[in-house]
Amino acid sequence: MFNTIKMAALSALVGLGTLAALPAHADSIYLGFGNNQDPRVGVYTGDDDGNYREHRRHGNWRRSCSPERALDKAERMGLHRIRIIDINRRTVKVAGRQYGDRVVIVFANDRGCPVLYR
Known part of the structure; x- marks a missing residue:
């Protein structure tokens, strides 16, 4: 035991x-x-x-903000009918509708697509 x-x-x-x-x-x-x-x-x-x-x-990993990433981020922010209106080497501008109003968001062409102007 x-x-x-x-x-x-x-x-x-x-x-x-x-x-x-x-x-x-x-x-x-x-x-x-x-x-x-x-x-x-x-x-x-x-x-x-x-x-x-x-x-x-x-994968398709880039250090800058691609137009597709900017569109995805704008959609996650609540914009509808989004489209790209301007791309240059520093910014990506996206326009869309939110609550019936036209909204333009400017993303920096940098990693993570930071918002510069809304």
Whole structure:
């Protein structure tokens, strides 16, 4: 009986020691129960940022504000019937309708499409 309790206690200490050392080795621990696209269930360790970096490096990633990005950002800001009215090396001008009024937004031709004028 004493041997069984001793082995259970030793196993518990080894298990807790492994779990305590795991976050020092991995960036993150994820407990996944699956979703509609991924039915897998389990514990995942590590950082999944490598796929994002790989996608960003090989995808159509630019450091400037493309016209498509400016249109997407204007649409997220609530404009309807949006169109580009002017593009130069420093700005991208987008016009559209919001609450029935005509709105012109000027984006800087820089990373993230910052708004210069609205």
